[in-house]
Amino acid sequence: METLLEKTEQLSELNLAYLLLKAGYQGSLAPASRTTTATGIPTPSPSRTTVGGIPASPVVAPPSRPPVQPVPTPPPAPKLSPAETRFIQALDMIERKQYRDAVQYLNFAISAEPNVARYYLHRGIAHLKQGNTGMAKADFLQVSRLEPANAELMAEVRRWLQQVTTQQPVPSPSRQTSQAQKVVPPPRKEDNGGFLSRFFG
Known part of the structure; x- marks a missing residue:
């Protein structure tokens, strides 16, 4: 852009010389005197642009183009933390x-950021889907401790807590077996006759 005016003058002189030679002009092609227009772009003098008394077509310099504005680059996307990345992956798995x-x-995610209520809410949902109602209830109560003023989260917690109360945990067979093994028969009653009665039959 700094040398645009100089290059434009050179192009104008070359165009003028080309037109003169094309029209058969045999004289000396000395540099033509230039006049400056109101726009600041030099143009050839009319006295130098005649061939055999016939005025040649004036050479018009190409208009200067405005500088191209660079396209603004969009701001970079915010980088997610490792905990938030794991949370998004967990949502997809649910x-x-x-x-x-x-x-x-x-x-x-909870070990990295233990004060985010959303992590506990969805972990409670995952526990509830597996039948772990006790762990699910503990996570839902933790959500209510972290963000009790969040109306949206509290509505979700109440909805899932209703499912916790209606869904009873099913005892596993191993637990039933262990409980059955703990049943001990009552001790036999001893005779009240004392040592002699037991000895003599």
Whole structure:
């Protein structure tokens, strides 16, 4: 852009010389005197642009183009923390009913950021889907401790707590067996006759 006017003058002189030679002009092609227009772009003098008394077509310099504005680049996307990345992956696993894997990813997110209520809410949902009502209830109560003023989260907690109360945990067979093994028969009653009665029959 700094040398645009100089290059434009050179192009104008070359165009003029080309037109003169094309029209058969045999004289000396000395540099033509220039006059400056109101726009500041030099143009050839009319006395130098005649061939055999016939005025040649004036050479018009090409208009200067405005500088091209660079396209603004969009701001970079915010970088997610490792905990938020695991949380998003856990949401995808919950949608695909991979609840055990979702709990593992949410455990990582909670260990990295233990004060985010959303992590506990969705871990409680994953626990509830697996039948772990006690762990699910503990997570839902933790949400109410962290953000009791969040109306949206509290509505979600109440909705899932209703499912916790209606869903009873099913005891596993191993637990039933261990309880059955703990049953001990009552002790036999001893005779009240004392030592002699037991000795003599």
